[in-house]
Amino acid sequence: MHKEMRLKIITNLISTQEVKTQEELGNLLHNNGLDVTQATISRDVRELKLIKVPSKDGSQKYSFKIDQDHFISEKLRHKLKDALVSMEVINYFVIIKTLPGHAHSFGALLDSLDLNGKAGTICGNDTCLIICRSPQESERIKQQIEFYQK
Template structure:
């Protein structure tokens, strides 16, 4: 069986099941008539860019990066509603004022997202400075964050 077909089967299995280990994936592939080695499964996991994310029962399961981005966006939305005090664009920067102790978690969430025009963040106790590549990018990122306040 070709690698492309095997990757399609793995994609389908990951999408439809909570697969937590390579052994579980190997067993499911075997049940589907695909007998592969652990090394092949490891290569396929890297090729599909699978990551581990929390499952419903608190354990870790395989998932696609896109799902992880959704989880991060969901966390950011809650954080914005709970701890954001103000947003201000200053040239190429977006300055976020937060409740004390929350700036670093905002920075970590923002750093894990690939926001267009974002170069990085610098955070203190109650301030997170988003460094942007242009003034237009700063305005766009500010607008994206404001959208989570609604």
């Protein structure tokens, strides 16, 4: 069977079922008439950019990166609503003030997003500092974050 067909079958399986391991994926492929090696499954998982996300029962399952980006975006939207105190740009930096104890979770969410121009984040208890590659990038990143507030 052609690789494209196998990838299409894997995509369908991941979209319609909770697949938790490569072994489980191999068994499902076998049930669909495909006998593939673990190495092939591993390459297919990498090519499809599958990631592990929490499943309904609390364990991990395979998902698509797009789903994860949506999950992170929703978490950031809620975090901005619940814990943001202020946000300002100073040269190469975006400074986010939060309620006490929330800065690290802001930093983790921001590090998970693909924000072009972000060099990194440093977080304390109530402040998250985003270090940007230029003053223009810091303004743009602030606007991207503000978009999640809407």
